[in-house]
Amino acid sequence: MPVRSTKMPERFGLDRLATPIGIALLVTDAEGRLRALDWHDYEQRMRELLRLHYGTVDLSDRPAPAEMRTALSAYFEGELGQLSGIAWRTAGTPFQQKVWTALAQIPVGTTLSYGALAAKIGMPKAIRAVGHANGSNPISVVLPCHRLIGANGSLVKYGGGLARKRWLLRHEGVEV
Numbered sequence: 001m002p003v004r005s006t007k008m009p010e011r012f013g014l015d016r017l018a019t020p021i022g023i024a025l026l027v028t029d030a031e032g033r034l035r036a037l038d039w040h041d042y043e044q045r046m047r048e049l050l051r052l053h054y055g056t057v058d059l060s061d062r063p064a065p066a067e068m069r070t071a072l073s074a075y076f077e078g079e080l081g082q083l084s085g086i087a088w089r090t091a092g093t094p095f096q097q098k099v100w101t102a103l104a105q106i107p108v109g110t111t112l113s114y115g116a117l118a119a120k121i122g123m124p125k126a127i128r129a130v131g132h133a134n135g136s137n138p139i140s141v142v143l144p145c146h147r148l149i150g151a152n153g154s155l156v157k158y159g160g161g162l163a164r165k166r167w168l169l170r171h172e173g174v175e176v
Contacts, residue, residue: 010054013062016040017069019076021164024141026072032065034088036138039160049138053091075141080108080172083142090138095126099133103143109173113151135159141168 012035015026025046027036038046050057063069071082090100102121106112112120118130130148137145140160146168150156155176158165169176 007055009056009058010050011058011060012036012050013064014059015062015064015069017064017072019072021160021167024072026064026068027059027138028062028064028068029089032068032087034064034068034086034139034142035090037140037142038138039140039164042160045159046138049136052136053138072141076171078171083108083144086142088139088142090143092133092136092138095129096133096136099130100137100139100143103134103137103145103147106144106147108144111147111149111169111174114148115151117148131157144168147172147174 011030013028015028017024017026023040025036025038025040025043026034027046027050029035036046036050047057047059050059068086071086074082090097092100098121099117102117114131114134115124115127118124118126121130123129134145134148135157137143137159140146146158146165155162155165166176
């Protein structure tokens with residue numbers, strides 16, 4: 001007989017925020033922490049990442065906290081230091097969490113290669129694993145996966161598309 005999970009689905013709110021590069025989807029928990037930030041044209045991928053990280057998820061329309069919306073809007077209007085004040089929480093493997101925490105420490109206006117981030121977390125040979133964890137990052141922009149570039153300085157892979165990555169980096173003062 002199959003065993004049924006009695007675990008209740010995670011309940012998150014879903015809000016939308018207009019930005020210069022598209023509608024951002026903001027997923028928050030009951031405590032007002034950001035659990036996911038993705039783009040409207042990648043909603044299915046976001047839902048799949050949520051399912052992989054949390055199991056069954058119940059998303060209902062609910063406004064994100066006003067402070068979060070204000071901080072994100074201010075970032076997109078040029079107040080680049082606003083992201084650090086946004087409360088967030090992720091699920092994921094310990095390795096993924098290590099990578100995502102390290103992403104949050106990359107200063108605005110700078111980039112790192114995947115190899116440099118691997119070295120920074122004390123695992124210099126884990127370049128591909130860092131790339132995979134970066135691609136599974138559920139909180140775009142706030143955990144700035146757009147600040148990772150190829151070893152030769154090229155723009156490589158961004159879940160929201162390379163045009164958005166280029167815009168975000170230029171917005172932060174990085175010439176690409």
